[in-house]
Amino acid sequence: xxxxxxxxxxxxxNSALHRLAPQVKLVACIWFVLAVVAxxxxxxxxxxxxxxxxxxxxxxxxxxxxxxxxRLTLGLPFILxxxxxxxxxxxPQIEVGGMTISEPGLxxxxxxxxxxxxxxxxxxxxxxxxxxxxxxxxxxRLRFPHFATATAGFMLRYLDLIxxxxxxIRIAMASRGYRGRWFGSAFALASSxxxxxxxxxxxxxxxxQAMVARGYVGNMPIPAHPSPSRQQLMTACGLPTxxxxxxxxxxxxK
Amino acid sequence: xxxxxxxxxGITSLGAGAGALGALNACLRRLPRIDPLVPLTGLAGAFxxxxxxxxxxxxAGTSGHLVGAALAAILLGPARAVxxxxxxxxxxxxxxxxxxxxxxxxxxxxxxxxxxxxxxxTYQVVVYSFPRRRASVASxxxxxxxxxxxxxxxxxxxxxALGGNHAVPVRTVLTAMVGAHxxxxxxxxxxxxxxxxxxxxxRPDLVRGARGLAPVTQTGGRPxxxxxxxxxxxxxxxxALLLPRSSADPDAFTSVATDQGLVTxxxxxxxxxxxxxxxxxxxxxxxxxxxxxxxxxVFGAGTGxxxxxxxxxxx
Amino acid sequence: MSTPAxxxxxxxxxxxxxxxxxxxTEFHIHPGERVALLGxxxxxxxxxxxxxxxxxxxxxxxxxxxxLPLDQHxxxxxxxxxxxxxxxxxxxxxxxxxxxxxxxxxxxxxxxxPELDQRVGTALAAVGMEGVTPRAPHHLSLGERRRxxxxxxLACRADILVLDEPSSNLDPAARRELADLLEGLDITLLMVxxxxxxxxxxxxxxxxxxxxRIVADGPTEELLGNxxxxxxxxxxxxxxxxxxxxxxx
Numbered sequence: 001x002x003x004x005x006x007x008x009x010x011x012x013x014n015s016a017l018h019r020l021a022p023q024v025k026l027v028a029c030i031w032f033v034l035a036v037v038a039x040x041x042x043x044x045x046x047x048x049x050x051x052x053x054x055x056x057x058x059x060x061x062x063x064x065x066x067x068x069x070x071r072l073t074l075g076l077p078f079i080l081x082x083x084x085x086x087x088x089x090x091x092p093q094i095e096v097g098g099m100t101i102s103e104p105g106l107x108x109x110x111x112x113x114x115x116x117x118x119x120x121x122x123x124x125x126x127x128x129x130x131x132x133x134x135x136x137x138x139x140x141r142l143r144f145p146h147f148a149t150a151t152a153g154f155m156l157r158y159l160d161l162i163x164x165x166x167x168x169i170r171i172a173m174a175s176r177g178y179r180g181r182w183f184g185s186a187f188a189l190a191s192s193x194x195x196x197x198x199x200x201x202x203x204x205x206x207x208x209q210a211m212v213a214r215g216y217v218g219n220m221p222i223p224a225h226p227s228p229s230r231q232q233l234m235t236a237c238g239l240p241t242x243x244x245x246x247x248x249x250x251x252x253x254k
Numbered sequence: 255x256x257x258x259x260x261x262x263x264g265i266t267s268l269g270a271g272a273g274a275l276g277a278l279n280a281c282l283r284r285l286p287r288i289d290p291l292v293p294l295t296g297l298a299g300a301f302x303x304x305x306x307x308x309x310x311x312x313x314a315g316t317s318g319h320l321v322g323a324a325l326a327a328i329l330l331g332p333a334r335a336v337x338x339x340x341x342x343x344x345x346x347x348x349x350x351x352x353x354x355x356x357x358x359x360x361x362x363x364x365x366x367x368x369x370x371x372x373x374x375x376t377y378q379v380v381v382y383s384f385p386r387r388r389a390s391v392a393s394x395x396x397x398x399x400x401x402x403x404x405x406x407x408x409x410x411x412x413x414x415a416l417g418g419n420h421a422v423p424v425r426t427v428l429t430a431m432v433g434a435h436x437x438x439x440x441x442x443x444x445x446x447x448x449x450x451x452x453x454x455x456x457r458p459d460l461v462r463g464a465r466g467l468a469p470v471t472q473t474g475g476r477p478x479x480x481x482x483x484x485x486x487x488x489x490x491x492x493x494a495l496l497l498p499r500s501s502a503d504p505d506a507f508t509s510v511a512t513d514q515g516l517v518t519x520x521x522x523x524x525x526x527x528x529x530x531x532x533x534x535x536x537x538x539x540x541x542x543x544x545x546x547x548x549x550x551x552v553f554g555a556g557t558g559x560x561x562x563x564x565x566x567x568x569x
Numbered sequence: 570m571s572t573p574a575x576x577x578x579x580x581x582x583x584x585x586x587x588x589x590x591x592x593x594t595e596f597h598i599h600p601g602e603r604v605a606l607l608g609x610x611x612x613x614x615x616x617x618x619x620x621x622x623x624x625x626x627x628x629x630x631x632x633x634x635x636x637l638p639l640d641q642h643x644x645x646x647x648x649x650x651x652x653x654x655x656x657x658x659x660x661x662x663x664x665x666x667x668x669x670x671x672x673x674x675x676x677x678x679x680x681x682x683p684e685l686d687q688r689v690g691t692a693l694a695a696v697g698m699e700g701v702t703p704r705a706p707h708h709l710s711l712g713e714r715r716r717x718x719x720x721x722x723l724a725c726r727a728d729i730l731v732l733d734e735p736s737s738n739l740d741p742a743a744r745r746e747l748a749d750l751l752e753g754l755d756i757t758l759l760m761v762x763x764x765x766x767x768x769x770x771x772x773x774x775x776x777x778x779x780x781x782r783i784v785a786d787g788p789t790e791e792l793l794g795n796x797x798x799x800x801x802x803x804x805x806x807x808x809x810x811x812x813x814x815x816x817x818x
Contacts, residue, residue, distance in 0.1 A: 154296020
């Protein structure tokens, strides 16, 4: 069973970052990522500063750098692909450590590694300091379509239950000798998935009954969210503004 | 298959995002404004989310994950599948940090729109081309799974062609992606078929794609053999059309390697270049042929699987 | 005679597949009464419960809540007055946070801020779960979820609390805590249960439902002391409980 969980990242603390309004964090996070992606890849110093900014933000959120580093291993698959690029790429070749590799390939690889890691880092920081329901609340506040946030709310609410259902079925299967070693045994898992789907649907019907019993007539109530203070806004916008500045500078100073 | 930041440029990503939003909007409009829509879609979405987290055994203790786009399209219908998969992809980016934020438009387009729609369309075509019985569902599901995965992979290649930095030529990426995802797609198709078959046995009313199909008849085998024969014939025709291209050509890697100068054969004049181009084209079509052969195998496997499952179910 | 809090007459209901479940169910409950509804599995208890707020509509018969007949026009008001707590709290708690779950009902019935906050606070306090508002439901234990589920209908200012198997799967301590809580609530109560000692503790009056009909209606002690009646309806007292010991109390 995959260990991924909706709150796999969440670090249960009460830092300033945790208290920051979710819609502000969402905007700041997205803005920062876009700024990083816009930064010229050859501007190594600026990207290094961006990395430091992410590190500082993590510390502000009460997260250790080790915590951050561990979560960053998620990006491994594409990073590995990135490492192949210098060997598969065309164009002018350069000598690095006794190997002849493609220069455009090397820069392309660096672009992916640097920006993917930075992007991942800042999203991890946000995910670690924002419980998933708050992320949805932030989206609601940002005028995301209500049907989408309401449906996503149910998805987050019941994901753990369903993952648990799968886990229990897997345990029952293992107790009856299931090994799960080769592809053929995947069909037993697939059958159990069919059963879980039916249970999900039936639960959906019962949930609807419970909603109707409390007056639901088709519109989910939209909760009121408190507006963030000026100070909160200023703090949150600090980092992405810096990153934007760095991005612009990276193109001006070649 | 979640694209990270820094792989595809911003404009392509924006364009993909716009396309995804348009498709989402169209699908949302098609959904009936019925009361239970939100909880039922939410629970279905939670199921797909959990399904994507499952570790399916592959070989020798390794395991992999499936997309579930074709599964969603068959069980929920294409419109709901698009909404569900798109939301799952969005949540994965924001809550699980899976997929880059700047690549969100690309990921939602590939996994949330292209995969379920391609899977759903393939399913409809196959299931309605053959006898309108539930027996067709299993085979159709296998093909739908394969196509959904290949379609998402192709979308990625197209995005790379438009907005990647081309240090690696598009042809190489295409060959690699298609080659790798034929196998993955086969697995997805077979698993999808097994899940749908289970639901069909217990609650056939929950399989949107099986609405209006006659229940499995007691005289089991014959309809499924008809499908297999037709499938094999169809694939054979395709094969015949594509075969003349290929010849005694170097495989994809050799041609790429020669092209990139990693193998020290001096680039020659027109005819060897033309030959290399032709062999590269052929190697692409060899991949297509492999795909077609795979489809044939899959057809046969699918119907065989359904027959086997039915026999097990009838015990 | 005051208006019954809940009156059910001649209820007949069959599911679309033809299964006849209710065959002329009839009973009434007065304000402030605490009534247990007992019956074997398949007797129609849950089906009956779903009729009390209009989720299911009978083919014949009526449901009246505090004089208000159940029809399309009165649906919203009836749903506010009849607070049903379903058996699985995970079906009942479907919002991302406890606050939003408890606020869901009143918000649907038109309550806005700041009264909404007050209602949520009061309801959670009534079930002894203050302070959990920002938590996600799946972080709570089963007993806690059961209590929050009750809070979700209390917040609507329901007149009648209908509970479907409230004590099932609870450990003994949680079971007792819930019983203490229910005893302390000043509300009309209809409790569907298999848990006969629970019924004995909380409900002075008992109805027995069998094959879609009410076959017994009387003081709980009297019904539970009637060995033959229990046996006829697939009901049994727990080990070492005996009908005679109940009678003698």
